[in-house]
Amino acid sequence: MTIPSLDLQIQTLPDKPGVYQYFDKEGKILYVGKAKNLKKRVSSYFNKIHDSGKTNVLVKKIVEIKHIVVPTETDALLLENNLIKKLQPRYNINLKDDKTYPWICIKNEPFPRIFPTRRMVKDGSEYFGPYTSFKTVNTILDLVKELYPLRTCNYDLSQANIRSGKFKVCLEYHIGNCKGPCEGYETQENYHNQVNAIREILKGNFKESLKNFKKLMNDLAMDLKFEEAQKIKDKIEVLENYQSKSTILNPKITNLDVFSIVSDEAMAYVNFLQISHGAIVRSHTMEIKKKLDETNEEILELAIVELRERFHLNAREIVVPFELDLGEKITVTVPKLGDKKQILDLSERNAKYYRLDQLKQIKIVDPDRHTNRIMAQMQKDLRLSVEPRHIECFDNSNIQGTNPVSACVVFKDGKPSKKDYRHYNIKTVEGPNDFASMEEVVYRRYKRLLDEKQSLPDLIIIDGGKGQLSSALKSLEDLGLRGKIAIIGIAKRLEEIYYPGDSVPLYLDKKSETLKIIQHLRNEAHRFGITFHRDKRSKNAIQSELELIEGIGEKTIEMLLKHFKSVKRVKEASEKEISEVVGLSKAKKISEFYKKI
Template sequence: MPAEKISKILKTLPSNPGVYQYFDKEGRIIYIGKAKNLKKRVMSYFNKDASLTGKVRVLVSKIADIRWIVVDSEYDALLLENNLIKEYQPRYNIMLKDDKTYPWICIKKEPFPRVFPTRNLIRDGSEYFGPYASVKMMNTLLDLVRQLYPLRNCSLNLGKKQIEAGKYKVCLEFHIGNCLGPCEGLQSEEDYMETIRGIRSIIRGNIGMVRNQLHELMKQHADAFAFEKAQIIKEKIELLDRFQSKSLVVNPSINNVDVFSIIEDAQAAYVNFVKVASGAIIQSHTVELKKKLDETTEELLSLAIADLHPRFTSGATEIIVPLMPEFQLLGITYTVPQRGDKKQLLELSERNAKYYQLDKQRQKELVDPERRVNRILDTIKKDLGLKEQPVHMECFDNSNIQGSFPVAAMVVFRHAKPEKKDYRHFNIKTVEGPNDFASMEEVVYRRYSRLLEEGSSLPQVVIIDGGKGQLSSAMTSIQKLGLQDKIQLIGIAKKLEELYFPGDPLPLHLDKKSETLRVIQQMRDEAHRFGITHHRKRREKGTIKTSLSDIEGIGSATAQTLLRKFKSVKNIKMATLDELKAAIGNNRAEIVYAHFAEEKEKKQDK
């Protein structure tokens, strides 16, 4: 970077509002920004400030030239920046992505204008309303218009000379009542344009105004005793009422308002726009803004409002937002609601933005399945404060019932998915009685001492099912093996789903919908299931060995049959001879019955 040249430019920068442009050594624009004070803003990039992020430092290293445009106000700077970014699409600027070509309603600039849907905007003076993210909503609106107003749908040139020359004849649309025949001069252009004014009001959401006009016209017909015409107008008013009842109605006092909400992730922001007119939501649209540098939420919201507000030709005088944007449009009132109907509108807008974000993520994950895994691992890494992605995680759970047959289970997750072939069971060898802490210390030591002996890879994270005590016991083994700097231990307490870290008395509370907590819970539940299954098998084998297998002539298969039938040894002892015969046959039933009868007699003698 020619430091001397940049230094001279910085000294000449004005303190006015404006837009600055950074160029690389090839003369390409790499960044465009706006500023309330050009001198302060641009110089902030070149101050030796440790707070500047790596992305900004890379940008600065590529700057070879700086140019600027002075404007009258911050608002002008915002609009100019938005236009320049769209034209040049610099590498380091926020990219506003809107990859769908949404349809518009066009009122064509021509004699007796047609009204039709289109995806192509032609700069010929025609009026365009939209875009409509919901094609169904647009078609519903067009159906309402066609039912209220007879319109031509032909593409004839209905100039005055052509009509007077009698070039055209009415078509079937006229005979079935869908058109009033302007091609033959049966409808005046003035009357047709009055229809267009009503249609324009409906499209803009001013249904109340159209309803009042129709109501006045109905009254005029009724006063003139033209009851058939009055009835037709009445049916149109009812049609309008039915349409409005299908719209999402909010407080009728909320009129001509725009709502903008924003949600973010590491790579992008999603801004939803909702338009409210006459107490009903008439439009909704969401855009994605690709982040390039460390843009603030206020800056991202400003850019989206600057783009969407004029694009939808909104005449709203109030904008509802979750926070005040960095730059504000002139003549507009900004409201950050705390409660009430406006707050509910903002929450509705946020839900739409969230759905759009999830839809985008699903599309990306279908194209690249590993993207979802990397996103989840990055989330876990961030939430747990890890140094690297937790590609390999393990979870331990103790399982014993009243101290009998103590076992432990370990499950393995790789890339946030179960790796069942690596699951392991542990029979507790060195601990007597129900001592969960000592049992945990034993199995953790056995697991990782073996991995070290084999030279196998170690997990980045180990989850301990239990609170501080279990975690402390596991940590004792980890420290004995010298792995405290290689493995992150985390305990999860079942009652409140709290996460504990070694040496930290305060738990970490994650959002209940957090993907990190969901993965940890899945591991914990899987370890518990795996451990209970093994414990049950050991308990059954132990029971069989001590109570049934000692009976001479009774094998393990017969013992299993008896336990499946009677559920416990106690029930077998209480069973009648006939019940035993039905289960295992006469000979073996008599052996079992005689064994327990003899055992009972011995107890009575004592």
């Protein structure tokens, strides 16, 4: 069967919500997406050139479009999620996770055991979870064991077996970790009351357990059983301590799921926190590799559907950082203040910390990938046409108007290239004039690079505001380089970034890697320039002291400094030692000069 042209396929798409699928000439699936309006969404791929190179490549490969119409946009989101996991298209983000998460099982038995497991058996047992790590599971089970003495054996404790005396109590009974239901020392009703209390703790509700323990403690104290009352008090303290670490919100907030996202050019990190009775009962961060230029909204929608399914989340209200359409059955809250905003901020911090940990690992294990990611991020943040692999930064130094100098530092792949650093003495400018000095140095730097046919930078950074930037731009224009090299200025006061011809500055996130690299360049240029300036002033000060001696000229000073290395040593040298370098006559003049001062 002949495949119709793309134009015809697009024209016949319905104006309905649904899911679209793109296929290449070999019939392989390339991409799955959802849409509120299939015709409009699919058309948008073909009527413009996209910012993302990957999206442009995808569009060129599309030969066939298939679609599935669904009643609502929510149905489209769910179907999209299922198709992505099932078909694993090349250009979709990967939502698959092969990891098996642990559960806490309350076994369907006359005297239920409680234990961790990775397998769910449909035998009527209850499962709580899944939890994101066994560490969390073990912490909860340690708490349960400390509060409630339950059996750990796997005997079949039917009433018939107990009555027949088939089993004997073990060491766990003798050390107080079990009350001996195997020999009938504990009733089924009492055992089930403990299991019910544990069930509430697993749900994040500590209220009933604390209430029952406090009543029991008071009853024991009234009966003068102080030792037993103290043991119950210890349990109360254990439970309250655990609760204080878990509860971070108003306990009236009983069932809430919180989702946040942080992303960069290549990756997105989605964190979720499950809240029950004001306590965090589960937390997980999902790492998603971007395939196209997906927005945070698109990624978060898919991730929420996936995480709710994977972790069996059933809260009717979810908290997110921006508006999303997840269907009528779910209330979406975007908090600005209060407890819910506090927990959303906490979720975002978890996502950020997770991202930082991953980036640190990548930096060690795969430095090239780390560099590529930063370069791509800088290109996006600074709106550049190419990645800034080669950056040069200029800074002027003239303290109290003396000895004006300038420094040029060079970064390659985001790291200092110190062998390429250059110092400049200002030659054509009289007095302290930052603008004229910048114009001179930028002209000299790139005139030389052009004359020597050396590679030009991808980005020039000027330490200063609009005035210094305009001066540097004039030099580039004189050299015919305006528009061929990207150039920006960074002002010190608010770290605002200026572009040529744009009076409105760009403000980068203060914690962004792009701004940190720019600040590193600026600080390095300042350090390098100040060091040169200080050395120059010191050299001038030394020479000016020796120049005060009548009959001692520049060549004599050079000979003295070459031999003695410093003015201090000249000053401390004897007349005989100095005469061996510059002769008796000059040695006498120098010796008499220092005797007077």
